[in-house]
Amino acid sequence: MPELPEVETIKNDLAPEVKGCRFVAVAFLCPQMVRRPSPDELHQRLIGQTVQEVTRRGKYLIFRLHSGEALLLHLRMSGSLLLKLSPAEPNSYTRAIFNLGNGLELHFCDRRKLGTIELVRDEAEVTAKLGPEPLDPGLTTEVLSQRLSRRRAPIKAVLCDQAFLAGIGNMYADEALFAARIHPLKPARALSEEEIERLHQAIAEVLEAAIGNRGATISNYSDAHGQPGVHQFFFSVAHRGGEPCPVCGTAIQRIPIRNRGTYFCPNCQNK
Template identity: 40%
Template sequence: MPELPEVETVRRSLEALVVGKTIRDVIVSLPRMIRTPDDAEQFRQMLRGQIIERVGRRGKFLLLETGPYTLVSHLRMEGRYGVYQQEDPIEKHTHVIFQFTDGTELRYKDVRQFGTFDLLTRGDFSAVRGLRKIGPEPLEAAFTPEGLRKSLQRRTGKIKALLLDQDLVAGIGNIYADEALFQAGIHPECLGKNLTKEQCEKLHKAIVDVLSLSVELGGSSVKSYVNGFGKSGEFQYRLKVYGKDKAPCPNCGTAIEKIRVGGRGTHFCLQCQPMFKSL
């Protein structure tokens, strides 16, 4: 699933490609992707004539602002956007097409068909559960080491699982949780509430460092991810533990281990990320 760096990269590319364009019509070939309103024809009618004013992001959600509405798009596992000329052949697995008055189209493709769309009154995200109670953006000033520590102290659970909870920090998924914990030297099964102030400071820095670098490199194309220009990311070439089961640790040479934490595959180095007695 695309995480914060990938969605941010898509956001930036869409902002360059579609802001200022007027929607002439919308074609929906898979109506169940439209969650709000629950009628694809109403969705189409509401968007006709609207101008895309800006493209924002909250966590893993894309936010396309159009006058009175916010179109909330979640890419889920393999959703992707691309801008085409209207006469270009429509590729397989294209489920939603936004036709613009200038003859171009924003097309949404999704092989797994898990993506969702919610067209909401601007600023009202109450209909989207994932946005009702979402944590701070990790690349903004509101995300602080002390805030992270206080949030962890109020929770039970292992730190890897907690980092995947979007209520704690927005936008972190499996890839960046593993990479941040490795940089911070924290075992993924440590209880979050038992992390020391120093550990929270290291983890905060690691989260910011890892996400910032990934955004700079256009995200991670571990599977099928590309941005709105069709370009793959490059952070996958910088991964140190994620997907590196049995490979030597880049720091100490110990074989990277893979376990499951909270039902998710988790990669770490036991030498560099030791378990603590507090467990």
């Protein structure tokens, strides 16, 4: 599942290839994934536009266009974005094809059709609702502490809330909580200052390590060239139910939180 490190990897792969390109043809094979405007209007407004910059906010991949508009793609659970030499055959999961005019095509593939495509005049229309970037140096432990103090939901659920912090999902929330030795069910506002400091540090370390490993491939994530990430081999607890904790050897437990599989060490992570 693409989270911040995976989207960051795709963005870094795409940026040098796509910057300056022009959208010369677009095909929507699954129109329901086009959020706004309508597929027809999006098509009409996108064709002819050039890409000024490719960037990321939370889990959104953003193509800033010279007109000032922005094309935002979200991969959700099963999406991938593949850079291919034109003309490239779509496969059965190809949902949209963006022809970039320089011999390249961008294929948005998504088995489950949960991904989204939207074109907006101002990207803030989409990103304004997001919380801070977890790796923003401007995000201080004090800010984190202040924001946590209002939340009584399990810390795991709060970390996955994009309005709280943008970009963390199920896998990296589990990894960060393990690194910070915090029980995933602990109410957010019950965290001590020491725990919040550890968590802040753990989030940064976990995300940076994952970016360095080009993301994690658990089911079907791949980068823009179709290659898997390797960070899953460095997971301590995520998707490792029943395996020994790398610190103490206790069997890693899996419990549902908000209907999401949550992995943790019952010995290292105290409530």
